[in-house]
Amino acid sequence: MDFRFSAEDEAFRKTVRDFFTDEYPADLLAKIKNGQQVTKADYQRSERAYNDKGWVAVNWPQEYGGTGWTPTQKYIFDDELERAGALSVVPMGLLYVAPVIYTFGSEEQKKRWLPDILASRTFWGQGYSEPEAGSDLASLQCKAVRDGDDYIVTGTKIWTSLGHYADWLFCLVRTSNTGKKQEGISFLCMDAKTPGITVYPITTIDGTQYLNRIEFDDVRVPAENLIGEEGMGWTYSKYLLSNERTSYAHIAGKWADIARLKEIATTIQSGNRTLLDEPAFAQKLAKVEVDLTALEFMVLRTLSAVSAGETPGGASSALKILATENAQAITELFLEANGSNALPFFPDRNAADWHEGLDIPAYAAPTTAAYFFNRAQTIYGGATEVQKNIISKQVLGVS
Ligand SMILES: Cc1cc2nc3c(=O)[nH]c(=O)nc-3n(C[C@H](O)[C@H](O)[C@H](O)COP(=O)(O)OP(=O)(O)OC[C@H]3O[C@@H](n4cnc5c(N)ncnc54)[C@H](O)[C@@H]3O)c2cc1C
Numbered sequence: 001m002d003f004r005f006s007a008e009d010e011a012f013r014k015t016v017r018d019f020f021t022d023e024y025p026a027d028l029l030a031k032i033k034n035g036q037q038v039t040k041a042d043y044q045r046s047e048r049a050y051n052d053k054g055w056v057a058v059n060w061p062q063e064y065g066g067t068g069w070t071p072t073q074k075y076i077f078d079d080e081l082e083r084a085g086a087l088s089v090v091p092m093g094l095l096y097v098a099p100v101i102y103t104f105g106s107e108e109q110k111k112r113w114l115p116d117i118l119a120s121r122t123f124w125g126q127g128y129s130e131p132e133a134g135s136d137l138a139s140l141q142c143k144a145v146r147d148g149d150d151y152i153v154t155g156t157k158i159w160t161s162l163g164h165y166a167d168w169l170f171c172l173v174r175t176s177n178t179g180k181k182q183e184g185i186s187f188l189c190m191d192a193k194t195p196g197i198t199v200y201p202i203t204t205i206d207g208t209q210y211l212n213r214i215e216f217d218d219v220r221v222p223a224e225n226l227i228g229e230e231g232m233g234w235t236y237s238k239y240l241l242s243n244e245r246t247s248y249a250h251i252a253g254k255w256a257d258i259a260r261l262k263e264i265a266t267t268i269q270s271g272n273r274t275l276l277d278e279p280a281f282a283q284k285l286a287k288v289e290v291d292l293t294a295l296e297f298m299v300l301r302t303l304s305a306v307s308a309g310e311t312p313g314g315a316s317s318a319l320k321i322l323a324t325e326n327a328q329a330i331t332e333l334f335l336e337a338n339g340s341n342a343l344p345f346f347p348d349r350n351a352a353d354w355h356e357g358l359d360i361p362a363y364a365a366p367t368t369a370a371y372f373f374n375r376a377q378t379i380y381g382g383a384t385e386v387q388k389n390i391i392s393k394q395v396l397g398v399s
Contacts, residue, residue, distance in 0.1 A: 005072065013076045020084035024049050032085055035366035037208065037349045040123060040165040046087040047094070047120035057094055057118055064102050064110070065118045071306045075299075082253035090162065093117040093124035097170040100187065100236050104228040113168075113189070125166030125192065127157035127214060128237070134159075135386050137172070138181045138234065142216060144173035144188055146223065151175075151188060153196075153219040159380075163212035164199050166192045172233050187233035189225045196220070206372035207345065249323040251296045257330050258289060264337050264363060275337060284336075288329050295322050314394035317387040324377040324384065331371040342367035 005013070028042060050056040058074050060066030069077070081088060089095065098117050101109055116122040133140040142155025153173060163169070169190045176184035190197065196219035202211040228236060262285070265276035275281050298319060302312050312319075335342050341364035348354060355365035378384050392398040 005076070009072055009076060012073055013080060016077055016080040017083075019053060019055075020080060020086060023053075024084065024086055028087065029085055031352070032087065034352060034354075034362075035349060035369075036352060036354065038087065040162075043087060043090050043165075044120045044123070047089055050089065051119060056089060056120070057098070059095065060098060060102065064098075064114055071303055075303050079252045082250055083256060085253075085256070090123065092126045092161065092166075092170075093120075093122065093168075096126055096240050097124050097189070100170070100227060100240050103239065104187075104232075104236050108224070109189075109227065122167045123162070123165045125160045125163040125169045125212075125214075127160055127163075127169045127171035129159045130156055131158050135383055137237075138185065140172055140174060140185065142171065142173050144175050144186060144221070146175070147220075149223050151221045151223055151226070153188070153190070153216045153221055155216050157214045157216070158212075159202070160199075160212045160214050161210060161380075163192075163214055164201060164209065166199075168192055169197075169214070170227075172237055175230050175233075182234040183231055185233040185237075186230045187227040187236045188221060189227065190219065190221050194219050194221065204373070204376070206369040208349070208369070208373070249295050249299050249319055250327070251292070251299060254292050254295075254326060254330060257334075258285070258292065260363070261285070261330070261333055261337060264334075268337060268339075281333075281336065284329075284333060288326065288333060291322070291326050291329070295319070295326055298322065314391050317382070317390040318395070320381060320387050321384055327377055328374050331367075331374045334367045335371050338364040338367045342371075345369070 025045060028046060031042065032038065047056050054065075055067055055077065057064070057066045058069055058077065062068045067073075078088070094117060098114060101113055105113075113122070117124070127142075128137060128140070130140050130142060142153065142157060144151040144153045151173070153171075155173070157163075157169075157171060160166070160169075169192050171188050171190060172185050173188050174184050175186040178184065192199075196217040198215045198217070200213045200215065201209045202213055203209055204211055227233075262276060265281065265285070266274050268275040270278040270281070276285075298315070302315050302319065305315075306312060341360040344358060344360060344365075345368050349366075349369070355362055358365070382390075
């Protein structure tokens with residue numbers, strides 16, 4: 001197994017790095033670094049910067065505007081993006097629904113939705129989870145009843161990431177209650193402004209509005225918005241879930257966090273030495289670095305396998321768990337390093353000067369919010385316990 005990058009890949013890396021230095025909006029990088037709340041306009045500006053280079057749809061086939069990059073090039077792009085501290089693309093449109101549209105949608109649907117997703121003219125939200133259907137998603141109850149040329153949709157979706165920004169929603173809806181519960185699920189796209197759709201914000205423990213609950217009250221949706229066949233939504237959604245990025249582990253971002261953590265630890269006095277030299281802290285930091293190194297090699301090994309035409313299988317579940325634990329350990333160390341400076345908690349991070357006037361260093365201000373937000377990684381993208389179930393079945397062969 002060869003972990004080295006080829007000369008072509010290194011040249012590609014330089015091109016991407018130059019883009020982030022010279023062309024990506026510098027004010028956006030500064031805003032992110034400042035810990036400010038990112039808006040819909042920010043996400044769209046970032047995606048348009050990628051699209052101007054033809055780099056926004058990394059996984060799409062080239063006939064629809066995809067990059068044609070190899071798995072290694074995709075990895076390098078994400079690596080450089082995180083090194084620069086730039087925004088990743090919002091996954092709901094470009095990574096989740098678009099592949100379903102170009103794989104299972106009609107020609108009419110492709111023409112109608114793909115160009116707007118590519119140009120970041122529309123923002124999409126993912127309506128899968130419900131109050132009583134999360135890990136056991138096939139139990140979903142939001143129903144769509146056929147009425148002439150329309151469906152009438154009634155029910156509740158919850159935990160919809162950035163649903164308050166959404167122009168369009170793609171939802172799993174129940175069109176039948178007979179047979180296996182997976183067989184009665186269909187994949188329906190809806191204009192988020194359709195009468196009867198109401199978005200309610202959910203403020204999370206980090207003080208932000210990222211999540212939402214969406215109520216559907218007799219919403220009339222044209223049947224032409226159904227993707228593929230009625231009752232095939234479960235199959236399409238499984239295809240969607242397999243379109244995860246190779247860089248879910250966010251390796252470069254984590255190394256950048258560790259470098260910043262070390263910088264902070266050298267400025268903090270602990271007795272007659274700095275925190276960085278304090279044995280208990282140094283030991284925890286070393287463990288995080290060792291774990292991240294192991295994670296990085298696991299990602300590279302997976303990448304090598306994908307490049308050779310293999311599928312990651314249960315390895316992606318192991319990656320998800322290790323990446324989550326490592327991210328959370330890093331935010332815990334930030335909390336420990338910043339000590340009482342991390343205690344003030346500032347929910348409103350909209351203004352550029354949101355942490356000014358406070359008697360703490362600017363770098364300490366986002367610590368607590370980041371710590372809280374990272375708790376959610378255990379749950380989203382497939383809960384840790386569910387990933388362990390997959391590993392036990394697919395990797396260990398436990399039935
Ligand atoms: C930040 C964030 C963003 C999200 N964004 C979206 C979004 O955009 N769209 C969307 O549709 N959903 C979204 N979700 C929802 C997410 O997919 C669900 O939270 C997730 O599927 C878990 O479902 P649940 O919350 O109902 O928890 P439950 O499924 O009720 O799980 C509760 C606990 O039980 C455990 N558990 C469940 N089943 C098993 C089992 N079989 N064996 C062992 N343990 C089990 C879980 O691991 C968990 O610890 C988001 C969630 C978060 C936190």
